[in-house]
Amino acid sequence: MKILVCISNVPDTTTKVTFTDNNTKFNTAGVQFIINPYDELALTRALEITEKSGGTVTVVNVGLADTEPSIRKALAIGANDAVRINAEPVDAFFVAEQIAQYAKNEQFDLILTGRESIDYNGGLVAGLLGELLNIPSVNVITAIDVDNGVANLERDIDGGREKLTCKLPLVASAQKELTEPRIPNMRGIMAARTKPLKVVEPTSPQTYAATVGYDLPAAKGGVKLIPVEQADQLINILHNEAKVI
Amino acid sequence: MVLVFAENSDGNFKKSTLEAVSYAAEVAKSNGSTVVAVSIGKVEDSKLSELGKYGADKVVQINHGAVEAFVAEVYAKALIQLAKQHDAKIVVLSNTYTGKSLAPRVAAGLKAAVVSGVISLPETQNGFVVRKGVFSGKAFADVQLNTETKVLAITPNTFTLTTFDKSAEIIIADGGVSAADAISKPVEVSKVTGKIPLTEAEVVVSAGRGMKGPENWGMIEELADLLGAATACSKPVSDMHWRPHSEHVGQTGITIKPNLYIAVGISGAIQHLAGVSSSKVIVAINKDPEAPFFKAADYGIVGDAFEVLPKIIDAAKKMKAAAN
Ligand SMILES: Cc1cc2nc3c(=O)[nH]c(=O)nc-3n(C[C@H](O)[C@H](O)[C@H](O)COP(=O)(O)OP(=O)(O)OC[C@H]3O[C@@H](n4cnc5c(N)ncnc54)[C@H](O)[C@@H]3O)c2cc1C
Ligand SMILES: Nc1ncnc2c1ncn2[C@@H]1O[C@H](COP(=O)(O)O)[C@@H](O)[C@H]1O
Numbered sequence: 001m002k003i004l005v006c007i008s009n010v011p012d013t014t015t016k017v018t019f020t021d022n023n024t025k026f027n028t029a030g031v032q033f034i035i036n037p038y039d040e041l042a043l044t045r046a047l048e049i050t051e052k053s054g055g056t057v058t059v060v061n062v063g064l065a066d067t068e069p070s071i072r073k074a075l076a077i078g079a080n081d082a083v084r085i086n087a088e089p090v091d092a093f094f095v096a097e098q099i100a101q102y103a104k105n106e107q108f109d110l111i112l113t114g115r116e117s118i119d120y121n122g123g124l125v126a127g128l129l130g131e132l133l134n135i136p137s138v139n140v141i142t143a144i145d146v147d148n149g150v151a152n153l154e155r156d157i158d159g160g161r162e163k164l165t166c167k168l169p170l171v172a173s174a175q176k177e178l179t180e181p182r183i184p185n186m187r188g189i190m191a192a193r194t195k196p197l198k199v200v201e202p203t204s205p206q207t208y209a210a211t212v213g214y215d216l217p218a219a220k221g222g223v224k225l226i227p228v229e230q231a232d233q234l235i236n237i238l239h240n241e242a243k244v245i
Numbered sequence: 246m247v248l249v250f251a252e253n254s255d256g257n258f259k260k261s262t263l264e265a266v267s268y269a270a271e272v273a274k275s276n277g278s279t280v281v282a283v284s285i286g287k288v289e290d291s292k293l294s295e296l297g298k299y300g301a302d303k304v305v306q307i308n309h310g311a312v313e314a315f316v317a318e319v320y321a322k323a324l325i326q327l328a329k330q331h332d333a334k335i336v337v338l339s340n341t342y343t344g345k346s347l348a349p350r351v352a353a354g355l356k357a358a359v360v361s362g363v364i365s366l367p368e369t370q371n372g373f374v375v376r377k378g379v380f381s382g383k384a385f386a387d388v389q390l391n392t393e394t395k396v397l398a399i400t401p402n403t404f405t406l407t408t409f410d411k412s413a414e415i416i417i418a419d420g421g422v423s424a425a426d427a428i429s430k431p432v433e434v435s436k437v438t439g440k441i442p443l444t445e446a447e448v449v450v451s452a453g454r455g456m457k458g459p460e461n462w463g464m465i466e467e468l469a470d471l472l473g474a475a476t477a478c479s480k481p482v483s484d485m486h487w488r489p490h491s492e493h494v495g496q497t498g499i500t501i502k503p504n505l506y507i508a509v510g511i512s513g514a515i516q517h518l519a520g521v522s523s524s525k526v527i528v529a530i531n532k533d534p535e536a537p538f539f540k541a542a543d544y545g546i547v548g549d550a551f552e553v554l555p556k557i558i559d560a561a562k563k564m565k566a567a568a569n
Pocket of ligand 2: 005006007008009036038039060061062063089092095112113114115116117118120121122123124125126
C-alpha cells in the first residue's frame with residue numbers, strides 16, 4: 001500500500017489577516033505557518049492505515065523552501081518520506097498539475113488531501129487530481145478503510161451522509177471527524193531530521209488563475225444592544241427593522 | 246454559451262440551484278449568449294421547463310440507469326462532454342458538496358481555470374475577475390481567470406433570483422456515459438430529513454459552551470424550528486459530542502453566509518467569527534458584556550441565555566401565530 005498525502009502550508013488559525021503591496025499580497029510578517037489542519041487528519045489516517053495493513057506514506061507539498069518546517073513536522077508525525085515541488089503554489093490547478101505529474105510515475109494506491117486549505121478555501125485539489133490522473137475522487141470523507149484493493153468510505157453529502165465503496169487507486173479529501181490529529185513525539189522529531197526530503201523542480205509553468213487583489217470585510221457599524229428586559233423585542237426588530245425573518 | 250449544472254435533491258431543484266441558473270443568465274446577458282442548464286437524474290418535465298423562469302434557454306436532461314445515483318467521475322464526464330459539445334465558455338455550479346466534487350473535475354477535463362466560493366458576478370473590464378471568500382471569511386480575494394473556458398462554483402445565498410417570462414426547451418441526452426464509467430459505488434445514503442442543510446439555510450441559530458450541556462439544546466431547536474432555521478454550534482460543543490460535527494461552524498468547520506445568524510452563549514473567538522462573519526445580520530446573546538462577539542454583531546442582548554431564550558421563543562410563537 002503506497003499512500004500520498006498532499007499537505008499545504010497555511011497561516012495559523014489565530015492569524016489576523018492583513019495585506020501589503022496595495023492589497024495584492026498577504027502580509028506574512030509575524031505570521032506562524034502550520035500544516036493545514038485537514039491535511040494533518042489525512043496524514044494521521046494514512047499512518048493508521050499503513051500501520052494496520054503495511055505500506056508507506058509519502059507527503060508532498062508544492063511550495064518554496066520556507067515550507068520545509070511543515071514538511072519536517074509531517075515527517076515527525078510519521079510520514080516515511082517527503083517531496084517538495086519547488087514552486088510558488090499560485091493556484092489550485094497549477095498545484096494539482098504538479099502533484100499529478102509527480103504521482104503519475106509513482107503508482108500510489110491512495111492519495112489523500114485535506115477538504116480545503118484554510119487560507120485559500122478552494123477545496124479543489126482532490127477533484128482536479130482525480131480528473132488529471134483519471135481516477136475517482138471522493139470529497140469530504142469522514143471515514144476510510146482499505147481492504148483487498150477496495151476502499152470503504154463515508155462522506156458528507158448535502159443534508160446527510162453517504163457510504164460508498166471504491167476500487168483503488170483513488171483520491172479522497174479529509175473532513176473533520178476522519179480521525180484525531182497526532183502530535184509528534186520526541187522520537188519522531190529526531191527521526192524526521194534524517195528522513196528523505198526530495199526537492200524536485202516544477203514541470204509545466206502554466207498558471208490558470210491568479211489573485212489580483214484582496215479586500216477585508218467592511219467593519220460592522222457597531223452593535224445595537226437590546227435591554228435584557230425587552231429581549232422579546234428582538235423578534236419584532238428582526239422582522240420589521242432588519243427584515244431578515 | 247453558459248452551461249449551468251442544475252443540481253437536484255430527490256427530484257427537486259433547491260434554491261441554490263435556481264440561484265446558479267440566475268447567475269448564469271446574468272453572465273449570459275452581459276456577453277450576449279444563451280444559458281443551457283444540465284439536469285442529471287430523475288426530475289419531472291414540468292420542473293425542468295420551469296428553469297426557464299430563472300433564465301435557462303434550454304435544459305439538457307440526462308436520466309438513465311448510469312446516472313441514477315451520484316457518482317462524481319460519471320457526472321463530471323457527462324458535464325465535460327456537454328460543455329465541449331455546446332462549446333461552453335463558462336460553466337456554473339453551486340458551491341454545495343455535490344457542486345464542489347464536480348467543479349474541479351470539470352475544470353481539469355476542460356483545461357479551464359476554476360474558482361470555488363464565488364460571491365460576485367464577473368468583472369470583465371480588465372480580464373475576467375471574480376470575488377471569493379478566503380481565510381475562511383476573514384478576507385476576500387479577487388481572482389483573475391486566464392483561460393478561455395472558465396468554471397465557477399458560486400456560494401449559496403449570495404445572488405438574488407431573477408425571473409423571466411419564459412419556459413425552457415427540454416433536450417434529452419445520454420451525456421456519453423454508461424455504467425462502466427462508475428468506479429466508485431454508493432452503497433447507502435442517509436439524509437437527515439426535514440432539516441435545512443446548514444450551508445443553504447437563510448437563518449441559523451447557533452449555540453456554544455454557554456448552553457452548559459446537550460440537554461439544554463431543546464430551546465435552540467425550538468427557536469430554530471419557529472424561525473425555519475438550521476442549527477449550528479461552536480467547535481468545543483461538537484468536540485465534546487454535545488452536537489454532531491456537521492453543525493460545527495468556523496475556520497475549521499463550515500463557513501456559512503445566512504441572512505441571519507443568532508449566536509447564543511458563544512464567546513466569539515477569531516476562529517469562530519471567521520466562519521460566520523459574512524452573515525448579513527448577526528445577533529449575539531451572551532451574559533458577559535465583554536464577550537468579543539458583541540464587536541462582530543449587529544444586535545446584542547447581554548443576559549443569561551436561560552432567561553432570554555424563553556422570552557424570544559415566546560415572541561417568535563406570537564409572530565408565527567399572527568402570520569397564520
Ligand atoms: C486551531 C483552532 C481552530 C479552531 N477552529 C474553530 C472553529 O472552526 N469554530 C469554533 O467555534 N471554534 C474554533 N476554535 C476554538 C475557538 O478558539 C474557541 O475556543 C471556541 O470558539 C469557543 O467556543 P464557545 O464560544 O462555545 O465557548 P467559550 O469560549 O467557553 O464561551 C462560552 C461563552 O458563553 C457565555 N455564557 C456562559 N454561560 C452563559 C449563559 N448562561 N448565558 C449566556 N451566555 C453564557 C460566556 O460568557 C462565554 O462568552 C479553534 C481553535 C483552534 C486552536
Ligand atoms: N501547495 C500545496 N501543496 C500540496 N498540497 C496542497 C497544496 N495546496 C493545497 N494542497 C492540498 O489540497 C487540499 C485542498 O486545497 P485547496 O484546494 O487549496 O483548498 C489541501 O488540504 C491539501 O491537501
